[in-house]
Amino acid sequence: MAPNGKLEKMLVLAFDTSPEAESGGRAEAKDTFEALINPENYTLEYKVKTSGGQGQGSSGAQIKFEYTLPEELTFEFLFDNTGIIDGKSKPDGIYEDVERFRKMLTGFQGKSHEPYHLKLVWGKLIFKCRAIELSITYKLFNPDGQPIRAVCKVKFKASIEEKKRAAKENKSSPDLTHVRTVKEGDTLPLLCYDIYGDPNYYLSVAKINGLGNFRQLTPGAALIFPPIDKAPKTPS
DSSP: OOTTSOOOOOEEEEESSHHHHHHOOTTTOSEEEEOSSOOSOOEEEOOEEEEOOOOTTOSOOOOEEEEEOOOEEEEEEEEEOSSTTTSOOOTTOSHHHHHHHHHHHHOOBTTTTBOOEEEEEETTEEEEEEEEEEEEEEEEEOTTSOEEEEEEEEEEEEOOOHHHHHHHHOTTSOOOOEEEEOOTTOOHHHHHHHHHSOGGGHHHHHHHTTOSOTTOOOTTOEEEEOOGGGSOOOOO
């Protein structure tokens, strides 16, 4: 919950380029999507690439590590125009809403000549990614056959800038102290992701800046982000 008791809705933010997705927030996004209701669950997959070349006639082989694959995150998003959830029924169905969502995730953008770079934002979850799979299941229909409820299952694959990837793989590497001015819509986990490549430093940064409530950031305020080795990571 947000400090005023309002439920935090999951956001999908869309950007033309990867650097924009790294540092941008809601104000900088080219398009945004706010979940009607937050997902009940999500699946986060971690994978590694291995090789095992077993010789002919041998009984086994040692599996050798090659590299770590990008994380994959799967969500289900509900679309509902019955009015039961938000009191806003739409008798014409939900094709328009679902199609807008599809274009935001997988549509070809004329300026960048590729689909948008995406950022999922939900509380402490900050996941910079691309959509790699989208399936749409229509589940409820009005008398004339128009769908009025659908579930969109989306698989996202993590995407990270090379500098951020290097910092994430070597947390002990030298870093600089950063000072950022808070903008409308900023959250401390989102700012930590932008600077460190990981949102889990937010409690340490809140302590260093004397923030009694890390959820209440004042636009225009200046926050200090110390080097990585001086900002202990908060356990996930």
